[in-house]
Amino acid sequence: MTDEMDLVFKALADPSRRHLLDRLHGEAGQTLGALAEGLAMTRQAVSQHLALLEAANLIATVKRGREKLHYLNPVPIHQIHARWIAKFERPRLDALAALKQRLEGEDDG
Amino acid sequence: MAKHAYVYVTYILTTPQKVWEALTDAKISASYWERENVSDWKVGSRWEHRLPGKSPDVVGEVLESDPPRRLVTSWKVPGDEQNPDRTNRCVFDIEDAGGKVKLTVTHSDLGDKALADVSAGWPAVLSNLKTLLETGRTLPDPYGAVANHPKG
Numbered sequence: 001m002t003d004e005m006d007l008v009f010k011a012l013a014d015p016s017r018r019h020l021l022d023r024l025h026g027e028a029g030q031t032l033g034a035l036a037e038g039l040a041m042t043r044q045a046v047s048q049h050l051a052l053l054e055a056a057n058l059i060a061t062v063k064r065g066r067e068k069l070h071y072l073n074p075v076p077i078h079q080i081h082a083r084w085i086a087k088f089e090r091p092r093l094d095a096l097a098a099l100k101q102r103l104e105g106e107d108d109g
Numbered sequence: 110m111a112k113h114a115y116v117y118v119t120y121i122l123t124t125p126q127k128v129w130e131a132l133t134d135a136k137i138s139a140s141y142w143e144r145e146n147v148s149d150w151k152v153g154s155r156w157e158h159r160l161p162g163k164s165p166d167v168v169g170e171v172l173e174s175d176p177p178r179r180l181v182t183s184w185k186v187p188g189d190e191q192n193p194d195r196t197n198r199c200v201f202d203i204e205d206a207g208g209k210v211k212l213t214v215t216h217s218d219l220g221d222k223a224l225a226d227v228s229a230g231w232p233a234v235l236s237n238l239k240t241l242l243e244t245g246r247t248l249p250d251p252y253g254a255v256a257n258h259p260k261g
Contacts, residue, residue: 073118
């Protein structure tokens with residue numbers, strides 16, 4: 001459990017990897033080529049980031065013919081949520097998140 | 110209507126047989142998923158997903174059944190079972206991953222509404238399943254933050 005969480009936090013510690021997760025959150029099932037498009041990173045760098053995210057189980061991949069499709073896998077993030085956020089805190093935290101989002105006009109914090 | 114797919118993976122310190130049981134046993138599924146999964150799990154049989162003692166929220170057919178490795182079911186809305194726009198497909202792949210089990214849930218043919226419901230529900234269901242199989246306990250109020258369970 002601890003090792004799994006270490007991998008998750010290490011994977012999330014990098015802004016490029018968080019950006020890749022954002023892109024998969026926006027559109028599921030993308031190929032490496034689609035994910036690398038428009039990024040200031042080589043395809044090889046994107047591929048390495050994706051491998052790290054997959055090792056942390058933050059993305060799942062599916063082979064379709066010669067292509068590999070990538071999906072955001074939020075199960076480990078849900079486990080972090082379940083571990084530290086208590087039932088009674090949720091409505092207030094949701095309200096605060098909604099307020100922050102409205103005032104700042106953004107949804108990715 | 111656009112059709113979507115979603116894939117979820119969780120690694121669980123347990124055996125494929127225990128995962129299979131947890132998915133197909135009415136009592137165990139009710140303990141971590143709130144709803145019981147009911148069927149004889151033979152290919153062609155009907156399955157139901159329902160609160161204990163209530164009418165089902167999801168019904169469908171067992172499309173493939175290879176215990177304890179692979180279970181494929183269709184998911185339909187009770188009363189609208191002939192509607193292909195509201196029929197989706199869920200695959201459970203259970204693999205031994207060296208002392209752990211890799212459970213992959215691939216939910217496909219999802220309409221827009223079903224996609225929203227599924228993406229809100231599966232992480233909670235799978236987290237709770239993992240916790241149950243690894244600790245024997247379930248999470249307190251696992252669905253408090255989730256408006257909808259996975260359903261068609």
